Amino acid sequence: MTLNGVSTSAAVAKQDAAAKPIVTLRGLKKSYYRGLIELPVLDGIDLDIPSGAFEALMGPSGSGKTTLLNLIAGLDRPTAGTIQVNGVNLSSMSEGALADWRARTIGFVFQSYNLIPVLTAAGNVELPLLLTKLSASNRKDRVKTALRIVGLEERMGHLPRELSGGQEQRVAIARAIVSDPTIVVADEPTGDLDRKSADEILDLLVKLNREFGKTILMVTHDPAAADRASVRRHLDKGRLLNS
Amino acid sequence: MTYRTMLIKNAFRNRFRSILTITGIGVAILAFVFLRTVVDVWNSGLTAAAEDRLVTRHKVSITMLLPRTYYDRMGNQPNVSSIGYANWFGATYPKDEHSFFANFAVDDDNYLNVYPEIVVPPDQLAAWKADPAGAIVGQTLAAKYGWKLGDKVTLTGTIYPGDWTFNVCAFYTTTNRAIDKSSFLFHWKYLNDGPISDRMREQVGWLVIRVKDPSQGSAVAGAIDSMFESSEAQTLTESERAFNLSFISMYAAIFTAMDVVSVVILLIMTMIVGNTIAMGVRERTHEYGVLRAIGFTPRHLMVLIFGESLFITAIGGALGLLIALPIVNGFGKFIEDNLGSFFPYFAISSGTVALAAVLALVVGLASAVLPAWTAARLQVTMALRRLG
DSSP: OEETTEEHHHHHHHHHGGGSEEEEEEEEEEEEEETTEEEEEEEEEEEEEETTOEEEEEOOTTSSHHHHHHHHTTSSOOSEEEEEETTEEGGGOOHHHHHHHHHHHEEEEOTTOOOOTTSOHHHHHHGGGGGSOOOHHHHHHHHHHHHHHTTOGGGTTOOGGGSOHHHHHHHHHHHHHTTOOSEEEEESTTTTSOHHHHHHHHHHHHHHHHHHOOEEEEEOSOHHHHTTSSEEEEEETTEEOOO | OOHHHHHHHHHTSSHHHHHHHHHHHHHHHHHHHHHHHHHHHHTHHHHHSOTTEEEEEESSOTTSOEETHHHHHHHTSTTEEEEEEEEEOOOBOGGGTTSOOOEEEEOTTTHHHHOTTEEOOHHHHHHHHHOTTEEEEEHHHHHHHTOOTTOEEEEEETTTTEEEEEEEEEEEEESSTTSOSOOEEEEHHHHHTSSOOGGGTTEESEEEEEESOGGGHHHHHHHHHHHTTTSSSOEEEEEHHHHHHHHHGGGHHHHHHHHHHHHHHHHHHHHHHHHHHHHHHHHTHHHHHHHHHTTOOHHHHHHHHHHHHHHHHHHHHHHHHHHHHHHHHHHHHHHHHHSTTTOSOOOOOHHHHHHHHHHHHHHHHHHHHHHHHHHHTOOHHHHHHSOO
16 A cells, blocks of 8 residues: 555655654743733744654643644744754755645644535645646646545545535545654544544544554543553653653 | 645635625625716816827807807918817707706718717708708717608707707717717808807817827917917817816816725725635634644635635626626616717726736735734734634
């Protein structure tokens, strides 16, 4: 099985190279400001995430999980410290370069799916490919492949409102992987789903990690979801408690 | 899928709102086209002016008369090919006294020579010349009142009191659509020999001169005016264009107001489209956050928002022009029949269509500036926190 040219054996080879960290955080701090009042969210995070890992990030509300995920995904800038992802120092990149980097490197899965309601499943999956120079037929092939991997090839012409919550999230995963990113970040991917659908989504994430070698960082409150990850990390009051 | 597909789908995401907006743009374009057409047609008097025609009138006012003897003296000027004269008669038609049409007493021999755009069939022209009470009637005016050749028409004089009866001898048409086709012309001699006060006898309202070389027009005008400089009735000679402009400028305030209203219409249109686009952008803030997260840049969002705005205004503009053509041109027929003296023709010009189309697109761009700027400045994480 392949995902845009990445074979299963290649994925295994990637996992073998797990010793090399794909994400390196040093002295990472992030604060928000309400007027002149500083509200620290992350307080000096040092972290190495190996390539091909499936890590779950847990912690109470307000502990800084989503903020940490956003920083690693290049959606936000740290107040202090450095972020190196896949050998690239994100702190030194311009907004445009960062957007381009995100398109090539990161696949996003959100809690509430975040599909564009007026686009079909195929249209939603194709969105990241509009940023590439691929031809229309190449884009179509990739969309089909991504939807086949998530088991929704037959639903490619359906609008989001014609799909169940679990199916919508699978379309969102197809969108996250269609451009063959190195890392998939998932923010509460099962938060809006029933147990059965949540298990299907988690199965899919495990498959992406094991068969396609994707590094997966998942924020979750759900211990059952966290159990599917190879590493669980806990955040509290902006600090990493243990690994 | 392409960006175009996306922006079209976005444009019709809230169909009711989009249809209302498109209809609003269509109506605004219709109003704009109508007002521009009124102003254009009113100003067409300037385009109707011939380069080789001069008009001489009393220096003080057009309402003051000049001695007819000026006609003979001016004819001796070098570079003058022909001269005609006319008096404003200002009579009304008793059967329709609230309607207005221009009626002039003109000289038999030369008036039509200085206006080659006025075409009268030769046999009818001969009949008119042979009948002292004969009248030449514009095609539109004749059609309005159903006058036929040989009909007797009585007008009631206001400047020259009394009932004046004329025989309809000829109909005229024009080769230039900007020239009035609803005028009523009759012999100056009929007026001069009629029951008028002695001080008005042997007087003319204005003289129209055709010059051999248009580049010598101002020299001829200067020579004519200096000829009568020491006379009791001094003259003012100007090009026909300047003469027409003096009439047009009398109503300048009205047409300036129309121009202002046209601009107001465009501003309203900008606000209608701007509001629709802004609402769409506000509702889609979360989606823009998602697009930014997956790699879309602020420039991509701006392309989508400007494209959507242009798409909506293009449809609205096309709709407006589509309905404006039959409505304004249909209404124009009514205006030509009833207000032909002011609006000899009333039709949308290609210039107005092009202007409306360009302005619709400019409005499309202007309306999207603020929403696009707002979307481009969104912080991804803030946008993602907004409810979808």
